[in-house]
Amino acid sequence: MRAVTALAGVVLVVVPVAADPRGLYSVAVVGLLCALVTGWPQRGAAVARHVAATVRARTGIPARAQIAPGRGPSAVGPDTATAVAAKGREPGPPGPDAAERVRTAAGTVVAIAVIILCAASRLDTAAMAGEGLLLLGFLLLLGRPAGLAGGTARAWLRLRLPAVLGAVAATGIVLAALAAVPGSSPWLALGGLAAAAAAYVVAAPRDGPDGSRRG
Amino acid sequence: MKRQVSWYPARGARRLATIALLALAAALVTGHAGLLLLAAPLLAALVAAPHGRRPDDVEINATASATRCFEREEIELAVTAAVAGQMETISFMLELPAEFSLVTGSAAQVTLECRTARASWTVRPEVWGRRSIGPVHVTCSGRGGTWSTAVQAWAGPIDVFPRPPAVRPRLVPPELLRRIGEHTGRAVGEGIEFAGVRSYLPGDRLRDVNWRVTSRRGQLHVNQRAAQRAADLVVMIDAFSDIGPPGETTLDTAVRGAAGLVAAYLRTGDRAGIVTLGGMLRWLGPAPGERQFYRIAEMVLGVRFHSDVTPDLGRIPRTALPPGALVVLFSPLIDQRSLGVVTDLRQRGFPVVVVDVLRAEPSGLARSRLSDLGLRIWRLDREAQRFGLESAGIPVISWPVDEELDAAMATVRRVPAMAGRP
Numbered sequence: 216m217r218a219v220t221a222l223a224g225v226v227l228v229v230v231p232v233a234a235d236p237r238g239l240y241s242v243a244v245v246g247l248l249c250a251l252v253t254g255w256p257q258r259g260a261a262v263a264r265h266v267a268a269t270v271r272a273r274t275g276i277p278a279r280a281q282i283a284p285g286r287g288p289s290a291v292g293p294d295t296a297t298a299v300a301a302k303g304r305e306p307g308p309p310g311p312d313a314a315e316r317v318r319t320a321a322g323t324v325v326a327i328a329v330i331i332l333c334a335a336s337r338l339d340t341a342a343m344a345g346e347g348l349l350l351l352g353f354l355l356l357l358g359r360p361a362g363l364a365g366g367t368a369r370a371w372l373r374l375r376l377p378a379v380l381g382a383v384a385a386t387g388i389v390l391a392a393l394a395a396v397p398g399s400s401p402w403l404a405l406g407g408l409a410a411a412a413a414a415y416v417v418a419a420p421r422d423g424p425d426g427s428r429r430g
Numbered sequence: 431m432k433r434q435v436s437w438y439p440a441r442g443a444r445r446l447a448t449i450a451l452l453a454l455a456a457a458l459v460t461g462h463a464g465l466l467l468l469a470a471p472l473l474a475a476l477v478a479a480p481h482g483r484r485p486d487d488v489e490i491n492a493t494a495s496a497t498r499c500f501e502r503e504e505i506e507l508a509v510t511a512a513v514a515g516q517m518e519t520i521s522f523m524l525e526l527p528a529e530f531s532l533v534t535g536s537a538a539q540v541t542l543e544c545r546t547a548r549a550s551w552t553v554r555p556e557v558w559g560r561r562s563i564g565p566v567h568v569t570c571s572g573r574g575g576t577w578s579t580a581v582q583a584w585a586g587p588i589d590v591f592p593r594p595p596a597v598r599p600r601l602v603p604p605e606l607l608r609r610i611g612e613h614t615g616r617a618v619g620e621g622i623e624f625a626g627v628r629s630y631l632p633g634d635r636l637r638d639v640n641w642r643v644t645s646r647r648g649q650l651h652v653n654q655r656a657a658q659r660a661a662d663l664v665v666m667i668d669a670f671s672d673i674g675p676p677g678e679t680t681l682d683t684a685v686r687g688a689a690g691l692v693a694a695y696l697r698t699g700d701r702a703g704i705v706t707l708g709g710m711l712r713w714l715g716p717a718p719g720e721r722q723f724y725r726i727a728e729m730v731l732g733v734r735f736h737s738d739v740t741p742d743l744g745r746i747p748r749t750a751l752p753p754g755a756l757v758v759l760f761s762p763l764i765d766q767r768s769l770g771v772v773t774d775l776r777q778r779g780f781p782v783v784v785v786d787v788l789r790a791e792p793s794g795l796a797r798s799r800l801s802d803l804g805l806r807i808w809r810l811d812r813e814a815q816r817f818g819l820e821s822a823g824i825p826v827i828s829w830p831v832d833e834e835l836d837a838a839m840a841t842v843r844r845v846p847a848m849a850g851r852p
Contacts, residue, residue: 323448326449327449330468331456333456333464333465333468334460334462334465343468344467346468347467347468347471350472351475354445354446354472357442357445358442358445358575360521360569360571361523361540362521362536362537363540367542374518374542377479377480377574378475378476378479378574381474381477381478382470382474384474386474390467393464401466408466416477
């Protein structure tokens with residue numbers, strides 16, 4: 216599933232650039248790199264730590280662990296002890312939580328890059344609708360719980376079905392609105408969309424505070 | 431254990447909302463109506479997701495299969511979470527401290543569509559000490575995955591005892607106790623080692639008659655045997671400095687070596703005690719038996735804690751250092767205070783042996799032309815220090831990384847005796 220997420224991120228970035236190859240290559244490159252990191256977060260975290268360690272070594276800024284309060288008798292040891300203690304302070308491998316944070320942060324950067332690229336490009340409406348749905352899929356995959364595998368992953372994907380169906384419906388509504396009033400003001404479109412969303416929220420059934428359903 | 435929880439928008443839901451708002455803002459700023467097609471699916475997904483009940487509390491239980499173990503023994507860790515309502519996912523993320531390693535089980539485990547969930551791992555403590563396992567981040571996501579709550583759980587604390595290396599009780603103090611043990615003493619007794627020949631006296635056993643001497647002298651002679659006596663061992667740990675890579679610091683090495691030595695001597699019926707130098711002076715008088723090993727191991731667990739107390743090293747109580755006890759100091763030979771203690775003990779007549787646990791040299795600075803010279807001076811300084819100790823009758827044993835403690839201690843055949851008893 217990690218590879219699928221990375222592939223979705225790459226497609227999201229490549230489509231607007233391919234449609235309008237005039238510029239914003241720096242944003243595209245950042246987006247592509249972050250899309251790859253969402254697929255292989257361990258390597259991304261390792262690279263980030265390596266870069267941070269290099270910067271610290273060049274600038275002399277101590278790491279958080281090195282400026283932590285004294286952890287035992289070494290704090291009162293002589294100078295020789297300090298000199299020898301410098302050995303073995305290499306950063307360890309990134310933990311699963313660090314990789315997860317790197318993955319989600321990279322995914323957010325990809326999404327922001329896609330918005331910027333789409334705003335600058337001349338994608339037609341249908342392609343933009345595709346981008347929107349793909350962006351939703353990418354973000355849903357990005358938000359999957361760590362540790363999903365095999366059958367559990369498929370079951371989790373099935374649970375996302377209502378959200379995807381709602382998204383497809385909303386895309387259809389917006390597409391219809393844009394087609395009906397070509398060249399209309401985005402304010403008008405936004406107002407229509409807000410009205411549709413408000414109507415949906417009011418009409419849709421949901422659980423009450425005591426667990427009962429009300430419409 | 432039930433815990434009150436607060437529910438927050440899930441991280442994924444917050445991300446969807448943020449990106450949707452950014453797309454909307456971009457649409458407004460640029461006047462590009464097509465950008466609404468980026469925002470609409472995200473907002474619709476948020477609205478369409480089902481919203482379930484959010485209970486006020488979550489019951490979390492974290493248990494470990496053992497509260498005491500030795501280094502590198504495996505421990506089962508289990509965490510269960512129970513929620514009053516149906517959850518879409520209950521996920522567990524184990525964040526192990528550096529002193530533990532994960533043997534089996536994925537660090538992240540997820541259960542879908544449930545009210546209760548359980549995750550288990552097998553972990554292995556790599557370094558001695560009193561530690562808790564965790565935290566385990568338990569995240570419960572309600573239906574639709576839009577709301578979530580997170581709690582942390584720890585298991586323990588667990589007393590991880592140092593794993594004693596295999597050592598034989600080779601070092602024997604010149605003066606042994608009157609208790610029966612396994613060391614060959616200088617006194618005549620009922621042991622198995624030959625000690626001498628004397629004339630027969632009424633009451634001697636016939637099996638002790640030395641027939642060769644008897645036939646040569648024409649008078650009955652019997653063999654004498656050396657007494658088998660027990661010894662007193664007092665291990666000292668120099669905790670004034672703790673240096674080296676985590677898990678292999680000088681204090682780790684010293685504690686493991688001390689545990690090995692104590693276990694070896696207790697196994698042969700000797701008495702063993704301990705004195706820790708560094709912070710508050712702590713000691714345990716020599717006593718026999720396996721129980722004493724665990725008492726010593728538990729006391730050692732407190733060595734690592736930082737203390738600002740300056741110990742009064744001139745007042746090591748007599749019960750901690752009985753007369754004639756063999757004193758073995760595990761030290762990196764860096765802090766002069768511990769060296770002063772052993773020199774003083776030697777002058778008071780105690781047989782003393784020092785085990786050097788410093789296994790690394792200071793790394794030279796790459797840009798400094800004088801680093802090689804500094805390193806050579808440092809080596810010479812240590813050589814002089816060792817020579818000074820050996821001149822005072824204190825053998826110094828090096829314990830390199832690639833050598834067993836037993837082999838390292840084999841280099842000292844006998845502990846020098848000294849006239850004058852404490």
